[in-house]
Amino acid sequence: MLFLSVLLSLTKWLCYHIVKSCYQTAKKMKSYSFNFFDLSSTPLHQPSSFPTIMNCDLKDRKSQTLVCDIHSILLRNHSFFPYFMLVAFEGGSILRAFLLLCSCPLLWFLSYERKLKVMIFITFCGLKIKDMEMVARVVLPKFYMENLNFKAYEVLVSVGFRVFFSCVPRVMVEGFVKEYLNGDDVVATELDSLGCYFTGLVCKDGLVVKDWAVMDYFEDRKPDLGIGSSCFNDNHFISSCKEAYMVTNEISPTSIMSREKYPKPLIFHDGRLAFFPTPSSTLYMFMWLPFGIPLSFYRLLLGTIVYYKYGLALVSFSGILINHKGYNSNSNTTKSVTNKGVLYVxxxxxxxxxxxxxxxxxxxxxxxxxxxSKVSEIMSPIKTMSLTRDREKDRETMQRLLSEGDLVVCPEGTTCREPYLLRFSSLFAELADEIVPVAMHANVSLFYGTTASGFKCLDSFLFLMNPWPCYNIEVLEKVPREFTCAGGKSPYEVANYIQRKLGESLGFECTNITRRDKYMMLAGNEGVVKEKK
Structure with missing residues (x-):
């Protein structure tokens, strides 16, 4: 018995010291930049004689010039990896993204310069230039905006001339800096290309070194204001400025930028990833795929072969969250005199x-x-009818369908991911007096189920691949007769009234932006599929 007690005590002492040693080793490794979750550069945390950005006076700076980095100063997350992953996944393929993720153990041990060059090579080798331009225009701005440091942005907008320096490729940052931050110039790493493809190699000048780039750019002049990072060796970078401040690495409520303070409204963006792809979150995504793919097929089959009366319960058991409220069978299904069906907007x-x-x-x-798409049409569990965008033909089609039963229309004509409502087409208001507005909102955690420039046939499949996709459905009261065309209102007034009611219910902002505007911005076309002759 005594022997057993001594053995247990010895085992406990040994385990304690092993765990303690491992913890101390991990802390020491992290201090030497062996940090799997930060694949940007080595945090130095060197003391600085420069004051913090909180002490910067924002008045009377419109005539001044500012210099700063992008990732280490303007963005709260300093790691380069998530942005390279976005380019690899959205502009390249899932295979390229998986290869970039697999390189993390190697990046863990490389120096800063080699680490960045490896990420550039894996991300850009063989990538089409037009695909990168698409990602830079419609994918990256969303994640840049969500990670903007509000305090640094306040200083940025207070000056009149802004020059940005970055060691990441110019094609990744220039579009966002000039369109959203009104940047005057960008000094960043240039990439080699061959024809319409990137080679994955940097140009002969190599990676941009901020310290030397500032001196080369301004020569004998001194910029008025410089912002550096306390987590990186930016003392020399901003020492050539007349006035300099430091941004701390601490994320506080004052550094987070709310949507209302964005440089410009973020209404449209494309791409499939709905999360910020850090190494850990990307790893979780790939671990989920073997379960998510068959689960998506299962959910699709449920909706296709199961009768709608029992589909809701079975779909809910598969992990889809459906929150439904506001439906009153006595008031919302009243049939009109001229139509047999109810028009749900x-x-x-x-x-x-x-x-x-x-x-x-x-x-x-x-x-x-x-x-x-034909795939979506075949898999649809309810009856679908394609419109032609010919107003008279579409009117006849919708009137016929209404005479046969209940009809659902989406007057926006296209989807919008952000809390905005696009302009409502007024055609539906001319067809029925019994109109029931329905406020719908979908939430996802991994993949967006919409796209403007990708494969539309995968939209429903990717939405159902999310672990816990959520749909919030609120059926509002039937539109009063005095607010319909039968009550003397014009179709445009009816459409605007319903848009406003739905916007108030969801807390969304109503806009005059159309379907055509969305596709011109995201895909460079009007979003119309030409019929084959």
Whole structure:
């Protein structure tokens, strides 16, 4: 018995010291930049004689010139890896993204310069220049905006001339800096290209070194204001400025920029990733794929082969969260005199809006669509009818469908991910006096179920691949007769009234932006599929 007690005590002492030694070793490794979760550069935390940015006076600086880095100063997350992952996944392929993730153990041990060159090579080798331009225009700005340091941004907008320096490739930052931050010039690493493809190599000048780049750019002149980072060796970078301040690495509520203070409204963005792809979150995504792919097929089959009366319960058991409220069977299904069916007017978040509405109402519905892919049309569990964008033909089609039963329309004509409502088409207001608005909102954690420039046939599949996709459905009261065309209102007044009611219900902002505006920005076309002759 005594022997057993001594053995347990010895084991406990040994385990304690092993765990303590491992913890101390891990801390020491982290201090030498062996940090898996930060693949940008080595935090130096060197003391600085420069004051913090909180002490910077913002008055009377419109005639001054400012110099600063982008990642280490303007962004709260200093790691380069997530932005390279976005380019690799959205501009390249899932295979390229997986290769970049697999390089993390190697990047863990490399020096700063070699680490960056390896990420550049894996991300850009063989990548089309036009694909990179698309990512820079419609994918990266969302993640840059969400990571902006508000205090640094306040100093930025107070000056009249802004020059940005960065060691990451110019093609990754120039578009955002000039369009959203009104940057006057960008000094960044240039990449080699061969024809319309990147080689993955940097130009002969190599990576941009901020310290030397500032002196080369301004020569004998001195910039008026410089901002450096206390986590990196920026003392020399800003020492040539007449006035200099430091940004700390601490993330406080004052450094987080709210959506209302964005440089310009972020209404549209594209790409499939709905999360910030740090090494750990990207690893979780790839670990989820073996489970998410069959789960998505299972959810699709449930919606396709199961009767709508029982589909809601089975779909909920598969992990899809559906929050439904506001439905009153006595008031919301009153049939009009001229039509046999009820016209449901929905906000448009994904292609599955009418499907989930049909399940939540437990009744068959018909929906009209624009440019629906053949795959989505075949897999749809409810009846779909394509519109032609010919106003008279579409009017006849919708009137016929209304005479046959209940109809769902999405007057925005396209989806919008952000809390905005696009302009409502007024055609639906001319067709029925019995109109029921439906406020719909979808939440995802891994993949967006919409795209403007990608493969639309994968929209529903990717939405259902999320672990816990969520749909919030609120059926509002029927539109009063005095606010319909039968009550003397014009179709445009009816459309604007319903848009405003849905916006108030969701807390979204109403806009005059159209479907055409969205596709011109995200895909460079009007979003119309030409018929084959």
């Amino acid at each position: 929905c906000t448009h978040r994904t292609l599955l809006d009418p499907v989930f509405l049909s399940m939540s109402l437990r009744k068959p519905l018909t929906t009209v669509t624009y440019s629906l």
